Amino acid sequence: MKIATFNVNGIHSRLPRLLEWLGEAQPDIACLQEIKTSDDTFPRDAIEGAGYQAIWHGQKGFNGVAVLTRIGSELVERRRGLPGDPDDTHSRYLEASAHGLVVASIYLPNGNPQPGPKFDYKLAWFERLLEHAASLYASEQPVLLIGDYNVVATDGVADIYSPASWKNDALLQPEARAAYRRMLGQGWIDAIHHLHPDKPIYTFWDFFRNRFGRDAGLRIDHLLLNAAAARRLEQAGVDRAVRAREKPSDHAPAWVVLG
Numbered sequence: 283m284k285i286a287t288f289n290v291n292g293i294h295s296r297l298p299r300l301l302e303w304l305g306e307a308q309p310d311i312a313c314l315q316e317i318k319t320s321d322d323t324f325p326r327d328a329i330e331g332a333g334y335q336a337i338w339h340g341q342k343g344f345n346g347v348a349v350l351t352r353i354g355s356e357l358v359e360r361r362r363g364l365p366g367d368p369d370d371t372h373s374r375y376l377e378a379s380a381h382g383l384v385v386a387s388i389y390l391p392n393g394n395p396q397p398g399p400k401f402d403y404k405l406a407w408f409e410r411l412l413e414h415a416a417s418l419y420a421s422e423q424p425v426l427l428i429g430d431y432n433v434v435a436t437d438g439v440a441d442i443y444s445p446a447s448w449k450n451d452a453l454l455q456p457e458a459r460a461a462y463r464r465m466l467g468q469g470w471i472d473a474i475h476h477l478h479p480d481k482p483i484y485t486f487w488d489f490f491r492n493r494f495g496r497d498a499g500l501r502i503d504h505l506l507l508n509a510a511a512a513r514r515l516e517q518a519g520v521d522r523a524v525r526a527r528e529k530p531s532d533h534a535p536a537w538v539v540l541g
Contacts, residue, residue, distance in 0.1 A: 283381060285311045286521075286537035287428040287503055288412040289389070289486075291429045293317040293346075296531050297325055303524050303535060304332045310352060311380050312535075313387035314338075317346035322407050324348070339363070341373035347429070349378045356380050366410035374407070383511070383540075384421060388429030393452030401452050404432070408461040412468070415506075419468050424511035424540065427470065430533065431504045433462045440475070443498040453502060470506040473518040473538045483520050486533050494525055503536045514540040 286309040293314065304312065312334070317324070325485045329336050329350060337359050338348035351357045361377040363370065374490040377386040390411070393404030411427075418425050434453045437445040448454050466472060474483055484499025493499065507515060517539040523532040 283311075283540045284309045284537055285426055285428065285505070285540065286386065287313045287315070287384070287387070287430075287505060287533040288361070289315040289317050289531060289533035290501060291318075291323060291432040291531040291533065293319055293348075294323075296529070297328060299524060299527060299530055301328060301332050302527075303521065304334060304350075307521060307535065307537070308348075309537060310355070311352075311383070312350040313428050314348040314350065315346075315389035315536060317348055318343055319346060327516045337376065337378060339373040339376045341371075345373045347373060347376045347389050349376055349385060349387050351379065351380045356382075358479055360384065361386075364407070364410045364414055364415050366413060370407075375411075382423065383525060384418065384423050384425040386429070387429065388427055390430065390432045392432045393455070393458065395450040396450075401455070402450060405457055405461065407538075408458065412461065412464055415465060415470065416468055419470065419508045421508060422510060424514060425508040426505060426511055426538070427501075428505040428536075430502060431462065432502055433458045433504075434500050434502060435459065435462055435472070435475070440478070440480055441501045443482070443484070443496075443500070448500070452498055453500065457493060465506060469509060471508075471512040471515070472502070473505040473507055473512075473515055474520070476512075476515070476538065477518045485520055485536050487525060489532055503533060505536060505538050507538070511540060516541045
């Protein structure tokens with residue numbers, strides 16, 4: 283079974299690339315981030331035309347997450363938004379049951395500029411995620427928390443081409459990295475790192491300075507698996523060719539295969 287995550291960076295402007303990728307990759311489950319559309323304007327008909335059903339948590343012009351499965355398969359919403367802050371209006375978390383799995387599409391705050399209120403919000407949101415993740419980890423069901431975490435885990439070449447250019451960015455700050463390590467400390471397995479610990483497998487390339495052409499990338503899209511899911515892990519990778527196409531997202535889809 284193939285489960286993927288893809289920050290589309292605007293589902294309407296990237297819809298041709300999304301539909302193209304769905305047709306080629308044929309994921310059983312696809313989690314989307316940064317759909318940047320309201321609930322009313324989500325392109326449901328186009329998604330269904332590609333053979334997928336969807337649930338989504340939209341927000342006009344910003345954020346937004348979705349979970350897709352093949353039409354006719356199970357897809358049941360479990361949670362819309364993280365617990366812990368009823369006043370949070372950002373659409374960044376959507377949890378569902380599908381194919382006997384629990385999956386969550388996650389779009390963690392970017393946090394720039396830092397320091398400042400956006401970075402503070404990022405850390406507070408991460409704390410809420412950590413608390414909720416702890417409650418999910420012990421599930422006997424396979425659980426996958428996947429999406430754009432907006433965290434580069436280390437300065438190593440497997441995670442970033444060169445940390446020097448990003449040292450002041452919120453993606454590399456020690457507080458965010460410490461929160462990510464605490465996620466792993468709960469027992470979650472970072473699937474790509476687990477199977478390819480030393481290989482540069484990036485998921486994001488900025489649009490500026492020919493960074494994709496130079497493979498000057500970062501790995502900020504992560505697929506975290508609880509023990510029940512990790513026992514079934516067979517493959518993990520990134521469909522980087524999608525990033526090379528016309529009018530792409532600045533992210534490429536990342537995926538795992540479970541046996």
